[in-house]
Amino acid sequence: MNKRLLCAAAAGALIALAWGAQSSDASAKDTLPIGVIFPTKSIIGQQGVQGANIAADLLNADGGVNGKEVRLIVYDTNYSPVEGVAAVERLITQDGVHVVAGEISSTIALAAIPVVKAEDALLMLAVPKHPDVTKSDYDRVFRLNTTSTMDAASFNDYLKNKIAPAKIAYLAENNDFGRLTLDDAKKSFGSKIVFTDIFEVKQSDFSALASNVRGSGADLVCIMASNPEQSGNLIKSMADVGYMPKRCLTPGVLNNDFPKVAGAAAEGVFSEDIYAPSIDTDLNKRFVTSYEAKYKSVPGKIELLGFESVWITGLAMRKAGTVTDTKKIAEVLRANPWPTPRGTVAFDKSGQASSDHVYHVEVKDGKVVATQR
Amino acid sequence: MFDLVLQQLANGISTGMIYALIALGLTVVFGVMHVINFAHGELYMVGALCSVMLTSRLGIPYILTVPIAAIAGALIAIVTDRIAISPVLPRKDGHALVLITTFAASMLINETVVASAGPGPIPSPGIGGWVLSLGPVALSAQRLLVIGVGLLLVIFLQLMLMRTKFGRSLRAVAQSAWAAEVVGVDVRKIAFLTLALSGLLAGLAGALVVPIVTFSAAMGSHAIINAFVIVVIGSMGSFVGAVVCGVALGVAESIASIAMSSDASSAIIYSLLLVALLLRPQGLFARSAR
Numbered sequence: 001m002n003k004r005l006l007c008a009a010a011a012g013a014l015i016a017l018a019w020g021a022q023s024s025d026a027s028a029k030d031t032l033p034i035g036v037i038f039p040t041k042s043i044i045g046q047q048g049v050q051g052a053n054i055a056a057d058l059l060n061a062d063g064g065v066n067g068k069e070v071r072l073i074v075y076d077t078n079y080s081p082v083e084g085v086a087a088v089e090r091l092i093t094q095d096g097v098h099v100v101a102g103e104i105s106s107t108i109a110l111a112a113i114p115v116v117k118a119e120d121a122l123l124m125l126a127v128p129k130h131p132d133v134t135k136s137d138y139d140r141v142f143r144l145n146t147t148s149t150m151d152a153a154s155f156n157d158y159l160k161n162k163i164a165p166a167k168i169a170y171l172a173e174n175n176d177f178g179r180l181t182l183d184d185a186k187k188s189f190g191s192k193i194v195f196t197d198i199f200e201v202k203q204s205d206f207s208a209l210a211s212n213v214r215g216s217g218a219d220l221v222c223i224m225a226s227n228p229e230q231s232g233n234l235i236k237s238m239a240d241v242g243y244m245p246k247r248c249l250t251p252g253v254l255n256n257d258f259p260k261v262a263g264a265a266a267e268g269v270f271s272e273d274i275y276a277p278s279i280d281t282d283l284n285k286r287f288v289t290s291y292e293a294k295y296k297s298v299p300g301k302i303e304l305l306g307f308e309s310v311w312i313t314g315l316a317m318r319k320a321g322t323v324t325d326t327k328k329i330a331e332v333l334r335a336n337p338w339p340t341p342r343g344t345v346a347f348d349k350s351g352q353a354s355s356d357h358v359y360h361v362e363v364k365d366g367k368v369v370a371t372q373r
Numbered sequence: 374m375f376d377l378v379l380q381q382l383a384n385g386i387s388t389g390m391i392y393a394l395i396a397l398g399l400t401v402v403f404g405v406m407h408v409i410n411f412a413h414g415e416l417y418m419v420g421a422l423c424s425v426m427l428t429s430r431l432g433i434p435y436i437l438t439v440p441i442a443a444i445a446g447a448l449i450a451i452v453t454d455r456i457a458i459s460p461v462l463p464r465k466d467g468h469a470l471v472l473i474t475t476f477a478a479s480m481l482i483n484e485t486v487v488a489s490a491g492p493g494p495i496p497s498p499g500i501g502g503w504v505l506s507l508g509p510v511a512l513s514a515q516r517l518l519v520i521g522v523g524l525l526l527v528i529f530l531q532l533m534l535m536r537t538k539f540g541r542s543l544r545a546v547a548q549s550a551w552a553a554e555v556v557g558v559d560v561r562k563i564a565f566l567t568l569a570l571s572g573l574l575a576g577l578a579g580a581l582v583v584p585i586v587t588f589s590a591a592m593g594s595h596a597i598i599n600a601f602v603i604v605v606i607g608s609m610g611s612f613v614g615a616v617v618c619g620v621a622l623g624v625a626e627s628i629a630s631i632a633m634s635s636d637a638s639s640a641i642i643y644s645l646l647l648v649a650l651l652l653r654p655q656g657l658f659a660r661s662a663r
Contacts, residue, residue: 041487041591043494198634202595204586205391207384207516208627215377229494229587240504240513241380261494261587264502 032068032323034310035091035100037084037108038126040076043257044226044302048102048126049074051299051306054290059314066323070314073097077108079201084108085115092119098324099124099317101309104226104302106130106176113141122326124313126305129252130176134350140330142351144308146274148177151251152184154358155272160188163246165220169195169213171234172224172250181224181250194218203230210237224250232261239265255300259366270362274355275301275342276370284341300368304341312338312345376509381627387516389623390523391582395596396603396615397526398446398574404610405547405567407468411475412453414597415482416572418590420446420579422486425495425588435498439580446576447569453478454568479593487590499584515584522581526574527616534612543567547610602642606649608656618657 036052039045056070064070073095075087084103091097092115099122103109106128116123117138125133125143129151134143159165170185170193172178182196195216197209213221221238225231231249238244239262247269249258254271262269277288277298287307291299299307312333317323320332337346343356359370399413420442427438457474461467499515534540545553546563554560579592586592603622607614622642629641649657 041483043589202591204589204592204595205388207388208381208630211377211380211384211627212630214380229589232494232496233585233587240516241511242504242506257494261496263496 030068031071032065032317033071033073033095033097034313035088035095035097036072036074036102036306036310037077037087037091037100037112038074038102038306039079039104040074041078042104042227043229044104044127045076047255047257047300047302048104048306048309050291050295051126051303051308052102052310054287054294054299054303055307055310055314057290057294058286059311065314065317066321068323070310072310077103077105079105079108081105081108081111085111088112088115092116092121098122098326099313099329101313102126102306103128106133109133109143113138116140120326122313122329124309126309127302130180134352139351140326142330142333142347142353144305144312144345144353145252146354147352148180148184148250151272152181152188155251156185156188158272158360159220159222159248163220163248165192165218165246167194167216167218167220168192169216169218169221170224171197171199171209171213171221173201173226173230174198175201177226178224185222199225199230199234201227201230204233206230206234206237207240210234210241210243213238214241214243218245220246220248222248222250224253226253228253228255228257228261232258232266235262235269236265252301254361254363254368255302256298256368257300259363259368262363266363266366268363270360273301273359273361273370274357275304276359276361278370279342279357281341281343283339287341308340308342308345311340315339377631378628379508379510381631382624383510383512385624385627386620387512387520387623388627389620390520390616391578391585391619392596392599392603392623393616393619394519394523394526394578394581395575396600396607396619397530397612398571398578399597399600400604400607400610400612400615401530401567401574402571403604405543406458406462406564408458408462408471409475409601410453410458410568410571411472411597412457412479412482413475413571413575413600414593414595415479415486416446416450416453416575416593417579417582417596418486418588418593419449419482420576421497421583421588421592422490422495422579422590423576424580424583425497426490428497429495435500435584439577442580443573443577446574446579447572449482450568450572450575451565453482453572454565458568459564483590483593490590495588497584497588513585515581519581519585522577523616526577527612530612539563539566599642602646606646606657608658611656611658614656614658 038048056072059070077084077087088100101124104127109125109128113136122140127145129148131147131149168189172182223231249271251272259266316329316333320328322328334347337344345353345355347353361368361370395417402408402410423442423445424438427433428435457478461470461474501514503514504511542558542563545558546560550560603618607618625641
């Protein structure tokens with residue numbers, strides 16, 4: 001009897017699922033699906049997704065794109081190229097998207113490019129920083145973030161001229177981004193670098209590393225860690241062993257979650273960024289207000305890049321008058337400047353974005369405060 | 374240099390005790406039920422989540438959240454047992470099936486936490502920010518607490534195992550569930566209590582460790598790998614083995630980090646696992662196990 005009941009319940013559930021799928025298919029006809037990929041189990045990935053959601057909300061509040069409501073299909077890449085490629089394939093071949101937006105990892109971005117190229121889709125990358133991302137021979141790959149080389153040129157000059165350290169320690173996460181940052185630092189500072197170390201992306205206990213860097217006697221410690229759990233725990237561990245030199249994070253990774261993790265040890269940590277939530281423009285105010293209303297926190301740079309990856313895509317589709325012709329959308333993207341919360345963004349021939357401003361950011365009284373440089 | 378070695382020794386002991394705390398629950402389940410519980414890391418994560426939520430949302434003092442987190446871990450372990458272990462264990466190839474069902478349960482728990490609480494980070498104040506400095510060596514209060522509780526736990530568990538009726542039943546089931554049943558031990562009850570104990574230990578570990586590592590939904594999956602290594606090297610089912618091997622691995626990692634990069638020193642753990650499996654597959658503490 002129990003088995004019969006179970007079978008009946010299972011059949012009922014299947015019918016309900018099929019009905020639901022049919023309903024969603026019907027509603028999907030009037031929507032524009034845009035694929036979004038991020039490592040959604042990480043904080044930084046969630047920040048990107050939330051930014052993308054706000055872009056979809058604002059585009060839809062303005063009447064959608066070419067008469068269609070923007071609908072985001074979000075998949076987790078889990079910092080794994082295998083999972084990232086599978087997510088992109090599924091988005092294009094099963095979900096029928098023509099544009100894939102988002103992502104944090106350069107490794108995943110580089111792995112996804114051949115898949116996107118094979119399907120004539122467009123890839124609008126949010127965060128990946130490796131220079132090679134926009135050096136493929138495919139003309140429909142765009143990147144919103146600055147590259148690590150662009151960051152190094154700007155930030156390292158600032159460190160040399162304004163901070164003028166005698167001994168520098170560089171600590172970086174073990175990925176392409178981290179290793180590139182170390183290489184750029186060695187080129188910029190030469191023998192002033194007295195200590196370097198690379199840690200795993202999933203490491204959470206930094207007591208040993210903090211003790212080693214204290215032993216180096218560096219008067220400036222620079223940290224390259226994408227996740228605030230890691231940069232925050234590392235700074236906290238350094239404070240635990242009584243080591244508080246000048247401390248900076250490499251550009252673009254100092255956000256509002258960092259002081260939450262590091263606590264009092266975060267005070268005075270500085271960096272550089274392309275975005276500050278205090279920028280006084282109508283679009284930025286709209287972005288920040290919408291984000292705060294939906295997620296009860298202030299958006300940072302990752303949220304902005306997630307936002308831009310969908311926002312600029314939507315604007316370009318409107319201007320191109322098509323949601324499927326990715327070649328035309330790519331041409332329109334390169335040919336026009338795009339208004340975003342950080343100012344105006346333009347793409348060069350390679351698909352690399354640039355914008356108007358750079359901000360000095362620093363933790364003061366537990367908050368990240370920005371001043372324009 | 375000597376100062377640095379001393380500091381790394383202290384770091385290694387505290388890091389190793391963190392490993393050991395997570396491994397204790399895993400080893401008891403394997404030792405008694407011969408089950409590899411892939412959801413164990415998520416029980417540790419749930420304990421950490423419970424502690425940070427109670428402190429950050431309800432303002433409950435940290436120290437009071439520790440026992441509550443331990444109970445939460447035990448409850449989730451019981452639920453995991455009911456949905457993913459007990460129904461499949463009696464079947465043919467039940468022990469192999471449990472690997473998959475507990476993995477599924479771990480994903481379910483993790484996705485539920487990500488969907489409801491987000492991936493983090495949620496910091497925990499712990500017992501305070503003060504640091505004990507002895508010459509060149511500095512250790513935070515939270516790390517000292519972890520070391521102290523870890524030592525007390527292993528003494529308590531060892532006494533319980535050797536001196537109580539429950540401990541004797543536990544050892545009897547570990548040696549042979551069939552023989553234990555023949556002499557009147559309620560094997561199902563012991564299995565249930567073992568799972569609850571492992572969840573209790575995992576939840577406790579999560580609450581103790583979270584002020585050091587900060588809560589994130591991924592913390593369980595990261596921690597479980599090292600815990601498995603420790604359980605294998607220290608002999609599956611041995612409390613003393615888990616603590617000694619946990620601390621030894623922590624110290625090895627920390628000392629090695631002086632000479633090599635952090636990511637390379639992590640490879641030490643896996644090298645030791647390989648060597649241990651080749652030379653002494655039953656584990657270093659096999660005699661004292663169970």
